[in-house]
Amino acid sequence: MLITDLRTHPIAIADPPLRSSYGLHAAYALRTIVELESDEGVVGISETYGSEGQVRQLEALRGRIVGASPYRLSGLLSSMVEGQGAGAERSQNYALPGENPLDATTRTYAAIEVACLDLIGKTVGQPVCELLGGRVRDEVPFSAYPFFKQAGGGGQGEDSRTDEYGEALSPETLVRQVQQMVAKYGFGSIKFKGGVLEPDLEIETIKQLYRALGPQVPLRIDPNSAWTVETSVRVGRALSEELGRGGYLEDPTAGLENMREVRRRLVAEGIRTPLASNVAVTSFADIPRSVQLDAVQVILSDHHYWGGLRQVQHLARMAKTFSIGLSMHSNTHLGVSLMAMTHVAAATPHLTYACDTHYPWQSAEDEVVLGGRVPIVNGCVRIPDKPGLGVELDYDQLARGRERYAKCHYRKRDDEAEMRRRIDPNWKRILPRW
């Protein structure tokens, strides 16, 4: 079986005006859908970050992809992920996920690897998780992912959307947003995007969530490095009960040294809330130093930038070996990415937390998966009884996404510029802000 064609589809999908310490989500998020067709007429698909750069990087590999066996391509391209030994610092504290030049090669590799696995799975009639060593669970738990946000549901012009959640810029409206999301999807844990309001308001938000949902629902807060060490310790102390029951404090502050200091001070006070990260540890090269400092107790995997599904499995084994927890990071995505995340999570024994997902923020109007949105039931996505990733493309919807990409003026993600454009012309990302 050989690959006879590579097709890359840049698409734009409406994205609500979500807030974070990076700024504001633009009216459209960009994604790239990849198709690999085999000489048997089977098509394997994947989804990754969208930008002109990402499409260019994929197209640059065309000569190595077309004519290759999907079984051998990961090996042939392995230098794209194997460059990462110990040493090089790849912190993403400033670079938005998908825009960090240091992980451009692992991002591109991952998109190819997933499409190859889907192609193989569809050819031999096996779900992708079984190609990765076999599932250890039939369904994968995801977390609700509440954001402070402006009103509205994204899109522009006649494509602009209303939004079932509305504005949330206070603890009370955030709690309401979570309750809506939990009622709709059945999530059993909550990852709250902080770093937007004053820390005291975010502490209050977590406290209200804890009262509203009860101690059996694990809570996490992720201010995307918006805080000083001092503020991080203060928040960790104030929320020791609320985050300590199966939750974590994610990237409160920037850099491994600062994370270590927060950890050291919290532990000295008897507070063992784990610190999680997807910016201080974003590649294998970051792990030795993080282990040495005990800077990060939970790593957020993400096959999109860690270099694919097998690299996430390696990461999980490493995390288990060093007594580090494993969770999963998410960016704005559609159902193809959701299924890739679900398959690797299903085939990864050491997944110690429910995965993040932005999926509730997207809508059926933008889904490119045939048959519509992937169901999340009781907070979980099930591995479907279908080969490959278990989803196929809806080519009409894909064409709509491409059209929207052609029309909209976004060509890369820039939350800071969007914040200036729509909220505050003088806004700047400041780390630490508080």
Added chain:
Amino acid sequence: MLITDLRTHPIAIADPPLRSSYGLHAAYALRTIVELESDEGVVGISETYGSEGQVRQLEALRGRIVGASPYRLSGLLSSMVEGQGAGAERSQNYALPGENPLDATTRTYAAIEVACLDLIGKTVGQPVCELLGGRVRDEVPFSAYPFFKQAGGGGQGEDSRTDEYGEALSPETLVRQVQQMVAKYGFGSIKFKGGVLEPDLEIETIKQLYRALGPQVPLRIDPNSAWTVETSVRVGRALSEELGRGGYLEDPTAGLENMREVRRRLVAEGIRTPLASNVAVTSFADIPRSVQLDAVQVILSDHHYWGGLRQVQHLARMAKTFSIGLSMHSNTHLGVSLMAMTHVAAATPHLTYACDTHYPWQSAEDEVVLGGRVPIVNGCVRIPDKPGLGVELDYDQLARGRERYAKCHYRKRDDEAEMRRRIDPNWKRILPRW
């Protein structure tokens, strides 16, 4: 595709009287050949340690294996390899490989995983290395593995063998043995089993090898923990030139603390010969402490006891991440194991040394692979252009191996007892001896 039958074949193969710090190889080595048959009539095979215990452990899984999908079995049995987090010490300093109760589950799991991968590969027409993410090399380099030995080639009674290498109990005869082996197989590196003669004689042996083969042939010595820290440092110092050119000093002394001390003292003298191990680090649980101490700079992988091919890939990624080299350990084996070793090595980018193999010590009369012995050319084994492991069973030869097992009195490996029986009735394994 479902598995309809499990067949386990205990076999005995003639083994020359090789010496090590464990004692003496018995006249027969025991192996177990595993067959998994699918409902499509395809048979997947593997080879592992032989002993009554090993066969029993495999047979105990029959109820979970028969009726399962080979794609899902590794996942279903994953608790057998996932038990190993940080913590539990699994040192094999005293237990012979294959006889350590602490890795009984990972050994058994590995035998099943390899047979499943062979079954899948033979079903879909792909070599096993491509099922593991794809080869990064078409051929895998192995090392010559010279031993001090008594005369003779193993076997008993009318099955007793002559041996092309003869006795080797001096530096000169060992060098001759290596030259014969290099001439026959083209090996480009040498792993010398020490711990048998006085350290000064083993230093002299390495020095003669270095003079005979030249500095371009990497040399390793493995005394199986026979030395004190003091002696280890003395040998490391005496052989800094000879082992320092791409070779290593393997398990000179027992335990991570002692290995650390040897390393510390050699580095203080400016000698950076890496220390390798397959007894101080034999499972993921050993790695954090080894990293912390910088006790081991090269880990010897071995899919037979690390828990299969995928676990070796995880190990390799971990080793690369922590700037640790990766080599491969070997026990007495036939062609099925050799091919499993070759496939995982082919699909493992971070393999930084030629692999060990005992294969030259076995003979065509015992090979169970159809068509006879797997060729080693220019020191390398090539991935054949065939599905699965690339080898099939010769059922007549398998029957002969079973018959020999039934006749011989060995039921587990015990080199110490064999040493007492055939060489010195008062012999005891003493660590450290020198």
